[in-house]
Amino acid sequence: MSAPGAFYITTPIYYVNDSPHIGHAYTTLACDAVARFMRLDGQRVHFLTGTDEHGQKVDKAAEARGMDPQSFTDEVSQRFRDLVAAMGFSNDDFIRTTEERHKRSVQELWRRLVDAGEIYLGSYAGWYAVRDEAFYAESEIRDGKAPSGAPVEWVEEPSYFFRLSAWQDRLLDWYDANPDCILPESRRNEVISFVRGGLQDLSVSRTTFKWGVPVPGDDDHVMYVWLDALTNYMSAVGFPDEQSELFRTFWPADVHVVGKDILRFHAVYWPAFLMAAGIEPPRRIHAHGWWTNEGQKISKSLGNVIDPYELIDRYGLDQMRYFLLREVPFGNDGDFSHAAMVRRMNSDLANDYGNLCQRVLSMIGKNCGGAVPQPGELTADDRELLGTAENLIDTVRAQMERQASHQALESIWRVIADANRYVDSMAPWALRKTDPERMATVLYALAETIRHLAILTQPFMPGSSEKILDLLNVERRDFTALGESGRLAPGTTLPKPAGVFPRYVEPEAGA
Ligand code: ME8
Numbered sequence: 408m409s410a411p412g413a414f415y416i417t418t419p420i421y422y423v424n425d426s427p428h429i430g431h432a433y434t435t436l437a438c439d440a441v442a443r444f445m446r447l448d449g450q451r452v453h454f455l456t457g458t459d460e461h462g463q464k465v466d467k468a469a470e471a472r473g474m475d476p477q478s479f480t481d482e483v484s485q486r487f488r489d490l491v492a493a494m495g496f497s498n499d500d501f502i503r504t505t506e507e508r509h510k511r512s513v514q515e516l517w518r519r520l521v522d523a524g525e526i527y528l529g530s531y532a533g534w535y536a537v538r539d540e541a542f543y544a545e546s547e548i549r550d551g552k553a554p555s556g557a558p559v560e561w562v563e564e565p566s567y568f569f570r571l572s573a574w575q576d577r578l579l580d581w582y583d584a585n586p587d588c589i590l591p592e593s594r595r596n597e598v599i600s601f602v603r604g605g606l607q608d609l610s611v612s613r614t615t616f617k618w619g620v621p622v623p624g625d626d627d628h629v630m631y632v633w634l635d636a637l638t639n640y641m642s643a644v645g646f647p648d649e650q651s652e653l654f655r656t657f658w659p660a661d662v663h664v665v666g667k668d669i670l671r672f673h674a675v676y677w678p679a680f681l682m683a684a685g686i687e688p689p690r691r692i693h694a695h696g697w698w699t700n701e702g703q704k705i706s707k708s709l710g711n712v713i714d715p716y717e718l719i720d721r722y723g724l725d726q727m728r729y730f731l732l733r734e735v736p737f738g739n740d741g742d743f744s745h746a747a748m749v750r751r752m753n754s755d756l757a758n759d760y761g762n763l764c765q766r767v768l769s770m771i772g773k774n775c776g777g778a779v780p781q782p783g784e785l786t787a788d789d790r791e792l793l794g795t796a797e798n799l800i801d802t803v804r805a806q807m808e809r810q811a812s813h814q815a816l817e818s819i820w821r822v823i824a825d826a827n828r829y830v831d832s833m834a835p836w837a838l839r840k841t842d843p844e845r846m847a848t849v850l851y852a853l854a855e856t857i858r859h860l861a862i863l864t865q866p867f868m869p870g871s872s873e874k875i876l877d878l879l880n881v882e883r884r885d886f887t888a889l890g891e892s893g894r895l896a897p898g899t900t901l902p903k904p905a906g907v908f909p910r911y912v913e914p915e916a917g918a
Contacts, residue, residue, distance in 0.1 A: 409453075409656060409657045409658070409659070409660070409661055410655065410656045410657075412449070412450055412451055413450065413451045413452075413453070413656045413657055414442075414445045414450040414451070414453070414661050415452075415453045415455075415644065415657040415658070415659075415660040415661050415662075416438050416441055416442050416445075416452070416453075416454050416455070416660070416661060416662050416664065417438070417454075417455045417456070417640050417643075417660055417662070417663050417664065418434050418435045418438050418455070418456040418457075418498075418664055419434060419459075419663075419664075419665050419666065419669060420456070420457040420458050420459040420502065420504065420636055420639050421457075421458055421459060421487055422458075422462075422464060422465060423458050423459070423460050423465055423468075423479070423480045423483035423484050423487070424464050424465050424467075424468035424483070425468070425483070425707075426483070426486055427486055427487050427490045427715065428705070428712045428713060428714065428715065429698055429700075429705070429713035429714075429715055429718070429743065430666065430697075430705065431487070431490070432490060432494055432715040432731075433695070433698060433731050434664055434665070434666060434695065435456050435490075435491070435494065435496055435498075436494065436496070436731055436732065437664055437695060437732070437737060437810065437812065438454060438456070438498075438664050439454070439494070439495075439496045439497055439498070439866075440728075440807075440812045440866045441662075441664075441807060441810050441812070442454035442498070442866075443497055443865065443866035443869065444803075444807045444815075444866040445807075446497075446885075447862075447865060447866065447884070447885045447886050448804065448885075448886050449885065449886065449887065451656070452499065453499050453500070453643075453644065453656075453657045454498045454499050454500075455498060455499065455500050455501075455502060455639075455640065456487075456491065456496070456498045456500075456501055456502075457487075457500075457501050457502035457503055457504075457639060457643070458480070458483070458484040458487050458502075458503050458504070459504055459632070459636045459639075460476075460480040460484065460503055460504045460505045461504055461505070461618055461619040461620065461629070461630075461632050461635050461636075462540050462618065462619060462632030462635075462636075463537045463540065463613070463616055463618070463632070464537050464538065464540055464632075465479070465480060465618065466616055466618035467537065469618075476618045477505065480503070480505055484503055487501075488501060490715060493715070493716060493719060493724075494715065494719075494724065494728075495724060495869060495870070500643050502639050502642060502643045504620075504635055504636060504639055506642075508642055508643075509638070509639055509642040509643075510620050511642075511647070512638055512641055512642035512646045512647055513620050513630060513634065513635050513638040513642065514620060514621075514623050515646070515647035516634075516638050516641070516646070516647075516680070516684055517622065517623055517630065517634075518623055519684040519685070520569065520680065520683055520684050521623075523683055523684060523685065524570075525569060525570050525573075525683040525684075526567050526568065526569055526570070526611065527567065527568055527570070528565070528566075528567055528568075529565075529566060529567070529568050529608075530563070530564065530565045530566055531562060531563065531564055531565075531566040531568075531610040532561075532562070532563040533545070533561070533562060533610075534547075534548055534553070534559040534560070534561060534562070535559060535560055535561075535562040536553040536555070536557035536559045536560075537557075537558075537560070538553075538555075538557035538558065539553060539555050539557045539668075540632045540633060541553070541555075541557075541633075541672075542562075542609070542610055543559060544607065555668065562615070564613065564614045564615055565614055565627070565628075566610040566611070566612050566613070566614070566628075567610070567611050567612040567622065567625075567628060568608040568609060568610055568611065569608060569609045569611045569634075569679075569680065569683070570608055570683070571606045571607065571608050571609040571675075571676070571679055572605075572606050572607055572608050574606065574679040574682065574683065575602055575603075575605065575606050577682060578602050578606075578675065578678060578679060579599065579602055579603065581678060581682070581688065582595065582598070582599055582602075585690075587691055587809075588674075588688075588689075588690065588691055588692065589670075589674050589691070589692050589693075589694070590691060590692075590693045590694070590738065590809065590810070591693075591694070591738035593738075594667060594670055594694045594738070595674075597670075598670060598671065598674045598675060601671065601675065602675060606675070609676065610631060611630060611631040611634050612625075612628035612629065612630055612631055613628065613629055613630075613631060614627055614628055614629075616629070617629060619631075619632060619635060620635050633672050633676060634676075634680065637672065637673070637676065637677045637680065638680075640660055640663065640689070641654075641658065641686075644656075644657045644658055646658070658686075658687065659686075659687040659688060659689050659690055660689040660690065661689075661690050661691065662689070662690065662691040662692070662693055662810065663677075663689050663691070663692045663693070664693050664695065664810065665692060665693070665694050665695075666694065666695060666696075666697065667694045667695065667696055667697065668697075670692065670694040673692045673694075674692045674694075677689070677692075693737075693738070693810050694738065695737055695738055695739075696738060696739045696740035696741060697740045697741075698713075698735075698740070698741050698742070698743055699740070699741075699742045699743070700712075700713055700742075700743050700744075701742070701743070701744050701745075702742055702744070713743060715727075718748075722748055722752060722911065723752075723909075724870060725867075725868035725869070725870050725871040726748075726751075726752045726756060726908075726911075727748075728867060728868055729751060729752075729755070729756060729816070729867060729868055730747070730748050730751045730752070732812040732813060732816060732867055733751060733755070733812075733813055733816045733817075734747060734751065734813075735813065736811075736813050736814075737810055737811055737812060748911075749911045752908075752910070753910050753911055755820060756908040757908045757909065757910040757911075759820065759823050759824065759827065760820075760823050760860070760864075760908060761906065761907055761908030761909075762827070763823055763826055763827050763830070763853075763857065763860075764857055764861075764875055764878070764907060765904065765906055765907075766830060767830070767850060767853045767854060767857060768854075768857075768878055768879075768901070768904035769904045770835055770836065770850055771850050771854065771901065771904075772901070772903065772904045774835075774839055774843075774846065774850075775847060775850060777900060777901055777903070778897075778898050778899060778900050778901060779851070779854060779879075779880075779895045779896060779897050779898060779899040779901065780847035780848075780850050780851045780854070780897060781847055781851070781897040781898065782847060782851035782852065782897065783844045783847065783848045784848070785848065785852070786848075788829065788832075788833070789848060789849070789852040792825060792826060792829050792852055792853075792856055793852055793855055793856065795822055795825055796822055796826075796855065796856040796859035796860065797859065797889060797890045799818060799819065799822055799859060799863060800863065800889050802818045803815045803818055803819065806818065807866075812866075812867065815863075815867075816867060819860060819863055819864060822856070822859075822860060823860060826853060826856045826857070826860075829849075829852075829853070829856075830853065835849045835850055835853075851895070851897070854879060854895055855894065855895055857875065857879065858876070858879050858881055858893070858895060859889060860875075861875035861876045861879070861881075862876070862881075862884055862885075862888060862889060862893075863889075865884065871907050871908065874905075874907050875907055877902065878901060878902055878904060878905065878907075879895060879901065880895075880899050880900065880901050880902065881893070881895070
C-alpha cells in the first residue's frame with residue numbers, strides 16, 4: 408500500500424460526454440467520506456478525482472454539439488469541478504486526461520509495455536460499443552447488443568494488441584494472494600470466474616478517429632481510451648517519475664472505488680497492464696452498486712436522471728450525504744425515493760441525532776448558566792455511556808478500512824440511541840430541583856458523548872458536525888481528541904444553542 412501513514416483513494420474519472428448526475432456524485436461522496444475519515448485519523452491522504460476526456464464517445468458528443476473536442480471537454484470538465492465544489496468534496500487533486508502530465512505518463516507506460524514485449528501490431532475485426540468504450544466477443548452479443556444493452560458496431564482496423572491472454576494465471580495468483588483486492592466478495596467471485604474462463608488479447612489502439620493520446624512512434628494510432636484512462640491514477644502521483652516523493656508515498660493506490668459497470672477494466676486489465684510493465688498493482692478495487700430512481704433505472708431517455716443540485720437545494724447537503732451513505736450497504740444496488748429520503752431526514756437526523764443535541768444543549772443553556780457543567784462522581788450508568796462513546800472509534804475504524812460507511816453510520820447511530828435512552832432514564836429535567844449536582848453530572852456525560860459523536864460524524868456530514876462542535880466550543884476535532892485527552896473543560900462558556908437538523912416539511916401545494 409501507500410507508505411505507512413499514507414493513504415491513496417481514487418474515484419473513476421468521469422466521461423465528459425454529459426453533465427454530472429447522482430451516480431457520479433455518489434461515487435465521489437463514498438470516497439470523500441473515507442478520505443476525510445483517514446485524515447482525521449492521522450493519515451496523509453491523497454484523494455483523486457477527475458475527468459476522462461478522450462475516445463470516440465466524447466468525440467461524438469463534441470461533434471453533436473458542433474464543438475471541437477478540446478473546447479467541449481473544457482466546458483464539461485468544468486461542470487464536474489463545479490459539482491466537487493457544490494458537494495464540498497475534499498479531493499486533493501483533479502486530473503484531466505487531456506493534461507500534459509497525463510499524456511506523458513500514458514506514453515511512458517506504453518513504451519514500457521512495448522519494451523517488455525507485451526504489445527504487438529495486428530488487426531482487429533469485431534464488435535465495439537461506443538457507449539461502453541468496450542470490445543465484445545461474438546459470443547457476448549445478444550439481439551445485436553452488448554451485455555450492458557449498449558448498441559454495438561462492427562470495427563475492422565489495424566490495431567496494437569496487449570498480450571492479455573498471457574496474464575490469466577498471474578492474475579488468478581494475484582487474486583488468490585490478496586483476498587481483499589476486490590470487494591465485495593460477490594464481485595470478486597465474478598471477476599475470478601471471468602478470468603478462469605480464458606482471456607483474449609486486448610486491442611489497445613484505434614485508427615478510425617484522432618481524439619486520443621498518440622501511440623509513441625506511430626501517429627496513425629491513438630491509444631484505446633481505457634488504457635489511457637486507467638493510467639490517470641498513476642499520472643496524478645507523478646508517474647513516470649517513480650522517485651518523486653508523491654509516487655513513493657502514494658503508489659500503489661490503496662483503493663480504487665468504482666461502479667460495478669467498470670469493475671472488469673479495473674480488476675482485470677489494469678493489474679495486468681501494471682504487472683506487465685513491472686509496476687505494483689493497486690491494493691484494492693471496491694465496486695459499488697447502482698442507484699435507481701423510485702424503483703426505475705436511471706436514464707436520459709426516461710427523463711428521470713437525478714440532478715445532485717436539486718437534492719442539495721431540496722433536502723440540504725449533509726442530509727443528502729447522510730442518505731446516500733446510510734441507505735444502501737456499500738456494494739449493493741440502491742433506490743432513491745423521496746419518501747425514504749424524508750424518513751432518514753426526519754427520523755435519523757431530526758429525531759435521533761438532532762433531538763439529542765438540542766435537548767442536551769438547551770438544558771445546559773438553561774440550567775447550567777450556558778457553560779459546560781461540573782460533573783460529580785460518575786455512576787456505573789454514566790461510565791457505561793462514556794465508555795461506549797469512547798470505544799466507538801475502534802469499531803468505526805475497522806468498518807472504514809473496508810469503505811463501509813453504512814456500517815460506520817449504523818454503529819454511530821447505536822450510540823445515539825443509547826444516549827437518547829440514557830436521557831430518558833436519567834430525566835435530568837426532573838433532577839434540576841431534586842438533585843442539581845446529579846443533573847450536572849448527567850448533562851456532562853451527555854455533552855461528552857455528543858462531542859464524540861460529532862467528531863465521528865465529521866467525515867459523513869462535515870458542515871453539521873462542525874456546527875455541533877462549535878456549539879460545544881470544541882477546538883481539537885481530529886481523532887486524537889477522542890477519549891480523555893480532549894475532555895470538555897467544566898466552566899467553558901458555550902454559545903447559545905441552535906437546531907442543527909431541521910425536519911423536512913412538504914411544501915404547501917401550489918407553493
Ligand atoms: O465509466 N449508480 O465514466 P462514466 C451508481 N470514464 N453509480 C453510478 C451510476 C448509477 N446509476 N451511474 C454512474 C466511465 N455511476 C469511465 C471511467 S476510470 C479509469 C474511467 C458512477 O462517466 C459509477 O461510479 O460512465 C460508474 O462506475 C461511473 O459513474 C461511470 O462514470
